[in-house]
Amino acid sequence: MHVVATFVKSKSAKQLNLDGVVRDTLLRDLKHSVHPDVFLHVYREVYDALSNSVPRFLAQATVSVNRQKQIYHYVVGVVLILISITIAIILITCVHTPPNSHRAWRLFALPWWQIGCMSILSSFRGYCSQIARRGNVQIRSWELQEHSSDEESYTLIRATPSLLTSAVHLGPDTSDEDDCSITSSEKRAIAPFADEFSDGAPSDPLPVPKVFGPERVVIDPRIKALHSRLKFEMLGIGLLCTSAYSAIIFSVPGPLTSSP
Numbered sequence: 001m002h003v004v005a006t007f008v009k010s011k012s013a014k015q016l017n018l019d020g021v022v023r024d025t026l027l028r029d030l031k032h033s034v035h036p037d038v039f040l041h042v043y044r045e046v047y048d049a050l051s052n053s054v055p056r057f058l059a060q061a062t063v064s065v066n067r068q069k070q071i072y073h074y075v076v077g078v079v080l081i082l083i084s085i086t087i088a089i090i091l092i093t094c095v096h097t098p099p100n101s102h103r104a105w106r107l108f109a110l111p112w113w114q115i116g117c118m119s120i121l122s123s124f125r126g127y128c129s130q131i132a133r134r135g136n137v138q139i140r141s142w143e144l145q146e147h148s149s150d151e152e153s154y155t156l157i158r159a160t161p162s163l164l165t166s167a168v169h170l171g172p173d174t175s176d177e178d179d180c181s182i183t184s185s186e187k188r189a190i191a192p193f194a195d196e197f198s199d200g201a202p203s204d205p206l207p208v209p210k211v212f213g214p215e216r217v218v219i220d221p222r223i224k225a226l227h228s229r230l231k232f233e234m235l236g237i238g239l240l241c242t243s244a245y246s247a248i249i250f251s252v253p254g255p256l257t258s259s260p
Contacts, residue, residue: 004030008042016046062226063126064137069212073123080116084109088249097254106249113245118238125230132227136215 007016008023018026022041029038065073088109095105122128131138218224 018042018045061223062230064131065126065128066138069128070123070126073119077116077119080112084112084116092252092254095254103250109249110242110246114238114242117241118234121234121237127230129231131215135218137218139214139216
């Protein structure tokens with residue numbers, strides 16, 4: 001029954017997220033038998049939960065930037081692609097084709113295209129090569145809210161005067177009614193988080209992270225491996241897009257030089 005007390009019992013340290021019907025059925029069946037098949041329904045539910053949650057966790061874990069940084073990469077990628085197209089059009093329309101000149105001048109349009117495609121792809125996948133090179137990820141908006149709440153609670157506790165030195169509590173003439181009363185500052189000192197759960201109190205909106213906001217270090221080696229795989233995926237797709245783009249711009253004929 002140690003397994004039940006550890007993983008099935010309510011409010012246990014390692015309680016599994018089981019449906020109430022499955023938990024009650026398990027406890028009822030254990031009164032009659034301890035055969036391993038009794039845990040079959042629990043095994044199936046836990047396995048299904050892991051099968052559904054792990055891919056979603058990995059998809060969220062690979063994202064290393066916030067929404068503002070993703071928009072920034074989108075804008076940079078679109079601008080670089082437009083610059084590449086402009087350079088290609090100018091070179092195609094102004095530079096003559098062989099034998100007077102070579103189409104190799106159109107190579108100047110390729111770096112802009114490749115970097116732009118890689119920037120858009122990195123924004124789509126939520127990846128930033130500069131942040132990943134440092135082994136960090138940007139702090140999310142809900143993490144910023146947790147940090148701000150902790151700092152606010154700490155400030156309220158430090159700003160509240162000591163209750164032991166208060167004359168209201170130490171004075172001999174203090175009435176019973178005053179002893180039972182508690183001020184708002186004392187309540188914040190005792191439970192600074194109580195205001196967050198008060199009835200009718202509006203919840204604070206999530207803080208908007210900056211484009212180049214704070215970062216934290218990635219410790220999990222599996223997350224680092226996913227970021228490395230994203231880097232090579234971004235490079236490979238960027239080369240494929242550049243190859244297709246170069247095939248298009250090099251196949252377009254340029255202006256011919258009129259013969260004398």
